[in-house]
Amino acid sequence: MVKGIEQIKADILIMGTGGAGLMAALHAYDANPELNIVLSVKGLAGKSGCTRMVQGGYNVVLDPDDSHEKHFKDTIKGGGFINNQELAWTLVTDATKIVYELENKVGCFFDRGPDGYLHQKPFAGQCFDRTIHRRDLTGIEIIARLRDQVFARDIQVLEECRGLDLLTRNNRVAGAILLDIRSGEPFVVNSRAVILATGGGATMYKISAPSKEKSGDGTAMAFRAGAEFVDMEMLQFHPTGLLAGESQLSGSVLEEGLRGAGGRLFNAEGERFMERYDPDRMERSTRDQVARGAYLEIMAGRGTRSGGVLLDMSHLGAGFVERTFPGMVDRVKDIGKDLAREPIEVSPTAHFHMGGVRIDRDCRSNLEGLFVAGEDAGGVHGANRLGGNGVAESTVFGARAGDAAASFVSEYDLSAVDDAQVNAVWQETIRPFSLSDGEDAYGLRRELKLLTWEKIGVVRSREQLLQGIQRLDEMKDRAERIKVKGSRQYNMDWNEALNVRNLITVARMVAQSALIREESRGSHYRSDFPKTDNDNWLKNILLIRDGKEVIRLYGKAVMFSRIPQEEIIK
Numbered sequence: 104m105v106k107g108i109e110q111i112k113a114d115i116l117i118m119g120t121g122g123a124g125l126m127a128a129l130h131a132y133d134a135n136p137e138l139n140i141v142l143s144v145k146g147l148a149g150k151s152g153c154t155r156m157v158q159g160g161y162n163v164v165l166d167p168d169d170s171h172e173k174h175f176k177d178t179i180k181g182g183g184f185i186n187n188q189e190l191a192w193t194l195v196t197d198a199t200k201i202v203y204e205l206e207n208k209v210g211c212f213f214d215r216g217p218d219g220y221l222h223q224k225p226f227a228g229q230c231f232d233r234t235i236h237r238r239d240l241t242g243i244e245i246i247a248r249l250r251d252q253v254f255a256r257d258i259q260v261l262e263e264c265r266g267l268d269l270l271t272r273n274n275r276v277a278g279a280i281l282l283d284i285r286s287g288e289p290f291v292v293n294s295r296a297v298i299l300a301t302g303g304g305a306t307m308y309k310i311s312a313p314s315k316e317k318s319g320d321g322t323a324m325a326f327r328a329g330a331e332f333v334d335m336e337m338l339q340f341h342p343t344g345l346l347a348g349e350s351q352l353s354g355s356v357l358e359e360g361l362r363g364a365g366g367r368l369f370n371a372e373g374e375r376f377m378e379r380y381d382p383d384r385m386e387r388s389t390r391d392q393v394a395r396g397a398y399l400e401i402m403a404g405r406g407t408r409s410g411g412v413l414l415d416m417s418h419l420g421a422g423f424v425e426r427t428f429p430g431m432v433d434r435v436k437d438i439g440k441d442l443a444r445e446p447i448e449v450s451p452t453a454h455f456h457m458g459g460v461r462i463d464r465d466c467r468s469n470l471e472g473l474f475v476a477g478e479d480a481g482g483v484h485g486a487n488r489l490g491g492n493g494v495a496e497s498t499v500f501g502a503r504a505g506d507a508a509a510s511f512v513s514e515y516d517l518s519a520v521d522d523a524q525v526n527a528v529w530q531e532t533i534r535p536f537s538l539s540d541g542e543d544a545y546g547l548r549r550e551l552k553l554l555t556w557e558k559i560g561v562v563r564s565r566e567q568l569l570q571g572i573q574r575l576d577e578m579k580d581r582a583e584r585i586k587v588k589g590s591r592q593y594n595m596d597w598n599e600a601l602n603v604r605n606l607i608t609v610a611r612m613v614a615q616s617a618l619i620r621e622e623s624r625g626s627h628y629r630s631d632f633p634k635t636d637n638d639n640w641l642k643n644i645l646l647i648r649d650g651k652e653v654i655r656l657y658g659k660a661v662m663f664s665r666i667p668q669e670e671i672i673k
């Protein structure tokens with residue numbers, strides 16, 4: 104045991120309390136209430152992460168006229184055919200079971216129609232109306248009830264405790280070293296299994312939608328530990344993020360329904376620019392097309408002064424907009440604007456990472472004892488996630504990870520912690536305090552945001568990506584020279600330094616994978632390879648650390664295990 108570092112023993116350590124982390128805790132406990140489960144979260148339990156922010160809803164097959172086959176096909180088509188079909192099939196089939204569980208066991212209330220059945224609304228990319236919801240606050244309903252259930256059980260919840268690094272021995276996970284943000288003290292959880300559910304987070308971009316405490320920690324931790332990743336280049340941008348200067352609301356999503364209802368997009372020269380990119384569907388085009396159109400307008404100098412385009416709802420009538428989109432009207436009111444009566448500045452906003460740790464149906468990674476669920480995992484959504492499939496993924500795979508980890512720990516003993524590793528991680532973590540002169544974490548984060556936006560963002564090219572990778576390597580060195588002052592207790596500058604280091608790692612993984620994929624597919628658009636190339640690129644790009652922070656990449660043909668290629672690609 105390392106002197107001065109407390110050590111806790113547990114059966115299962117879970118990091119993150121979004122849909123995935125809470126479901127995992129619930130399932131692991133209910134599988135075996137004797138298990139000692141520790142649940143740690145960087146923010147507050149039930150008050151952090153993106154599941155709480157889910158507005159639209161949850162895709163699930165409930166209606167006899169719908170089917171799992173239909174949901175599956177929608178998911179595969181939406182994903183540009185490169186999804187892991189076993190994971191996608193698990194998503195759609197388990198979602199039905201999990202929604203019944205959320206209603207009947209967890210206690211969630213979803214909206215019902217006049218017939219008494221759960222109300223299902225349409226969502227983009229789906230051939231059937233299958234999205235259940237709780238008004239436009241679905242995520243709060245799910246997370247609040249899940250949190251209550253977890254608090255009612257004998258599960259140790261450690262709030263404001265962030266995972267720093269996974270501890271491994273011989274390709275086997277032995278727990279993690281964590282930081283108690285409040286006290287500034289480290290501690291080790293020596294566990295038989297770890298469930299990673301920190302929710303990815305596309306927050307390295309200039310404009311982004313996920314909750315602000317997320318900084319790709321799980322991705323970076325898993326990378327350093329030697330986990331294998333899939334399709335890290337696949338990162339979704341939502342076309343209409345609110346632009347509000349330095350406000351924390353900048354980047355938050357103005358929902359898809361606004362365009363669906365007839366909202367129009369203009370550039371600063373007053374042109375409805377979608378005429379240039381998709382004249383048939385205009386603003387009702389898909390997320391990736393609209394985001395790309397807006398981005399190209401902004402980059403061509405036809406954006407507004409603060410770098411956006413304009414979303415106009417006023418022609419639909421103020422009464423209609425206020426009645427139909429009260430949540431969106433309120434959100435815009437918070438920045439002093441009136442969605443119902445004036446054009447609002449918006450921009451594409453980084454939204455969701457489809458890439459992540461490669462898992463099997465039970466969330467097992469290549470590292471023994473490491474289970475990964477939710478946005479930290481990859482493969483379910485392929486090149487593009489359908490709206491409504493994200494929260495389904497987090498609850499379905501969270502539940503599976505909890506079940507699988509509970510059964511795993513019944514067969515495996517604790518693996519001893521390597522003190523030298525603990526010591527090395529901690530020394531690296533506190534290094535910023537030892538520097539009297541060095542980089543500023545916030546300055547570096549600002550630079551990183553601009554760099555990712557311009558070089559590895561909505562539109563990419565070989566030249567941009569190479570420049571991006573070179574700058575990221577320089578930034579990685581600079582991140583090692585970040586200096587921090589003051590006490591370790593609740594030191595947000597220090598936490599930002601740790602965030603930046605992880606975000607640079609994630610950005611580097613995205614850039615490197617994006618460089619390899621010489622085609623455009625789903626959310627990945629290469630201006631030098633603008634076409635989808637099914638002859639050469641029905642492949643997944645796998646990535647693993649090879650030596651110290653060196654990335655090894657290789658392609659693997661997509662397995663059409665559930666539906667033959669000729670049947671789905673017409």
Ligand SMILES: Cc1cc2nc3c(=O)[nH]c(=O)nc-3n(C[C@H](O)[C@H](O)[C@H](O)COP(=O)(O)OP(=O)(O)OC[C@H]3O[C@@H](n4cnc5c(N)ncnc54)[C@H](O)[C@@H]3O)c2cc1C
Nearest residue numbers: 119120121123145152153154159266302477478491493494
């Ligand atoms: C604005 C917005 C709207 C969305 N709307 C929808 C929708 O309508 N339908 C849909 O299906 N999907 C939607 N999504 C996507 C959906 O939110 C995600 O797919 C899903 O919630 C991810 O769940 P998760 O459990 O993996 O992560 P999260 O819910 O993000 O939870 C991550 C947790 O990990 C914690 N954490 C982070 N770092 C650490 C660390 N180092 N140590 C310990 N804990 C850590 C966080 O504090 C948090 O508790 C939306 C996303 C956003 C941003």
